[in-house]
Amino acid sequence: MSTIFGVPAPALYGQILIGLINGSFYAMLSLGLAVIFGLLRIINFAHGAQYMLGAFAAYLLLSYAGIGYWLALVLAPLIVGAVAVVIERTMLSRLYGIDPLYGLLLTFGLALILEGAFRYWFGAAGQPYAAPAQLTGALNLGFMFMPIYRGWVVVASLVICLGTWLLIEKTRLGAYLRAATENATLVQAFGVNVPLLLTLTYGLGAALAALAGVLAAPIYQVSPLMGSNLIIIVFAVVVVGGMGSILGAIVTGYVLGVLEGLTKVFYPEASSIVIFVIMAIVLLVRPAGLFGREE
Amino acid sequence: MSSAPLLEVRGLNAWYGESHVLHGVDLDIREGETVTLLGRNGAGKTTTLRAIMGILRRREGVIRLRGRDLLGLPLHKVAKAGLGYVPEERGIFASLNVSENLMLPPTVAEGGMSVEEIYTLFPNLHERRSSQGTKLSGGEQQMLAIARVLRTGAKIILLDEPTEGLAPVIVQRIGDVLVELKKRGMTILLVEQNFRFARKVADRFYLMEDGRMVNAFPGHELDARMDELHEVLGV
Ligand SMILES: Nc1ncnc2c1ncn2[C@@H]1O[C@H](COP(=O)(O)OP(=O)(O)OP(=O)(O)O)[C@@H](O)[C@H]1O
Numbered sequence: 001m002s003t004i005f006g007v008p009a010p011a012l013y014g015q016i017l018i019g020l021i022n023g024s025f026y027a028m029l030s031l032g033l034a035v036i037f038g039l040l041r042i043i044n045f046a047h048g049a050q051y052m053l054g055a056f057a058a059y060l061l062l063s064y065a066g067i068g069y070w071l072a073l074v075l076a077p078l079i080v081g082a083v084a085v086v087i088e089r090t091m092l093s094r095l096y097g098i099d100p101l102y103g104l105l106l107t108f109g110l111a112l113i114l115e116g117a118f119r120y121w122f123g124a125a126g127q128p129y130a131a132p133a134q135l136t137g138a139l140n141l142g143f144m145f146m147p148i149y150r151g152w153v154v155v156a157s158l159v160i161c162l163g164t165w166l167l168i169e170k171t172r173l174g175a176y177l178r179a180a181t182e183n184a185t186l187v188q189a190f191g192v193n194v195p196l197l198l199t200l201t202y203g204l205g206a207a208l209a210a211l212a213g214v215l216a217a218p219i220y221q222v223s224p225l226m227g228s229n230l231i232i233i234v235f236a237v238v239v240v241g242g243m244g245s246i247l248g249a250i251v252t253g254y255v256l257g258v259l260e261g262l263t264k265v266f267y268p269e270a271s272s273i274v275i276f277v278i279m280a281i282v283l284l285v286r287p288a289g290l291f292g293r294e295e
Numbered sequence: 296m297s298s299a300p301l302l303e304v305r306g307l308n309a310w311y312g313e314s315h316v317l318h319g320v321d322l323d324i325r326e327g328e329t330v331t332l333l334g335r336n337g338a339g340k341t342t343t344l345r346a347i348m349g350i351l352r353r354r355e356g357v358i359r360l361r362g363r364d365l366l367g368l369p370l371h372k373v374a375k376a377g378l379g380y381v382p383e384e385r386g387i388f389a390s391l392n393v394s395e396n397l398m399l400p401p402t403v404a405e406g407g408m409s410v411e412e413i414y415t416l417f418p419n420l421h422e423r424r425s426s427q428g429t430k431l432s433g434g435e436q437q438m439l440a441i442a443r444v445l446r447t448g449a450k451i452i453l454l455d456e457p458t459e460g461l462a463p464v465i466v467q468r469i470g471d472v473l474v475e476l477k478k479r480g481m482t483i484l485l486v487e488q489n490f491r492f493a494r495k496v497a498d499r500f501y502l503m504e505d506g507r508m509v510n511a512f513p514g515h516e517l518d519a520r521m522d523e524l525h526e527v528l529g530v
């Protein structure tokens with residue numbers, strides 16, 4: 001059997017793939033966080049809960065309405081986005097312009113309530129959610145066998161990240177969003193309905209988290225705490241990439257996912273902390289993050 | 296002189312938090328007029344514009360555009376009523392390129408300039424249309440800030456010290472642009488400290504001191520009032 005740096009090649013490829021999958025979720029989630037933070041100046045601690053809600057929406061749609069994976073991929077983000085819009089209108093919008101700490105506390109509280117409620121209803125154990133028939137099985141890549149669903153997640157997340165990036169960088173709506181991130185008052189004085197833009201942005205960020213949740217359901221199972229386990233790492237990713245940097249969030253997500261996978265191969269003991277070590281180093285050397293603008 | 300004013304401000308008071316900055320400001324602008332607001336640093340000129348636009352929210356009094364009350368409107372509805380704002384700090388967005396900056400403000404009415412017309416009027420902006428907005432020189436940024444509101448079809452533009460800190464040739468260029476806009480019938484509320492610049496375009500002057508209007512006179516009286524102005528403006 002061939003080895004690379006003394007490690008069996010299949011094990012290495014396997015961990016890189018797992019790293020890419022995890023990185024896909026880091027990227028999608030930190031992207032939403034970065035967009036929300038950029039415009040709303042709210043650190044959305046409920047992001048993990050919104051990811052969990054997306055997975056549960058898919059699970060419940062299937063168990064109670066017989067609605068399968070593909071439709072859930074559309075419906076779950078819409079449902080969670082709608083919930084987020086209500087949250088923004090009724091609660092978050094009262095906190096704009098004051099200390100960001102309040103937004104963090106509010107969304108943290110919401111996350112605890114949501115996760116507590118789902119744990120009460122469904123228990124802490126994970127519920128299985130099967131991948132759709134079209135995406136089961138494995139593909140022989142020559143150097144390794146790749147489960148088709150995992151390949152799909154990597155491709156789908158790349159498309160989602162690229163699509164969001166294009167929306168922000170290349171469209172009129174994106175130009176409003178970028179401009180309002182710099183100077184919301186002036187954009188509103190030009191006649192753009194900025195309060196609506198804020199609402200839509202929060203809805204979009206939450207919908208992205210929910211979409212990631214649906215993609216995750218067949219891989220990680222559906223459980224009330226699936227989001228809170230992940231969100232801490234995602235916050236570290238955002239810190240490394242730089243708060244508010246869209247491209248930074250995406251690139252950092254994938255890179256840190258793969259680095260974490262590689263650490264599992266070469267020094268497994270450090271694999272669960274490697275991202276935090278990198279975060280600490282970045283905070284020391286470049287506090288605004290790798291892609292953040294120093295202010 | 297008998298036509299009703301396009302923009303009418305009566306007894307306008309405004310506050311930054313608890314600090315009371317405007318004290319009963321009155322101001323009229325008729326259609327097609329260029330009115331210049333003079334006053335020394337801190338007199339309240341910018342505050343007057345910000346209060347009219349609704350950027351400064353704590354206000355009392357009357358602000359009417361064609362008889363329509365603006366005071367009760369949310370900020371984003373004021374531009375739609377026909378006001379275009381060119382802020383003192385110019386407000387060019389760093390994350391947008393020149394053409395995105397130009398296209399940013401939504402159209403508020405028919406009859407704005409086309410992008411081609413704007414690029415004819417400001418050839419530099421065309422040359423640099425894909426540069427980052429804030430990479431432009433100060434003069435170019437000022438032109439972009441003006442160009443941006445000409446596209447929207449705004450009926451009145453509020454211009455806050457467009458010549459501040461710019462080289463004489465650029466000041467000259469901006470003066471030409473204002474003369475051109477005036478010819479096209481644009482209504483302009485101009486804030487200027489440089490009244491030698493303002494005299495070329497202003498039909499009337501208002502003089503502000505400590506948040507109050509202390510004087511108003513037609514443009515042709517400027518020369519006769521030079522001594523008085525020097526004293527009030529401290530220049
Ligand atoms: N954001 C603010 N908060 C509190 N007070 C302010 C603020 N901006 C301006 N002021 C005060 O309001 C008064 C009027 O300021 P304003 O900016 O309107 O003056 P101005 O006539 O535009 O001056 P300049 O010629 O320097 O631009 C000043 O006393 C100023 O200190």
Ligand SMILES: [Mg+2]
Binds near residue numbers: 340341
């Ligand atoms: Mg000023």
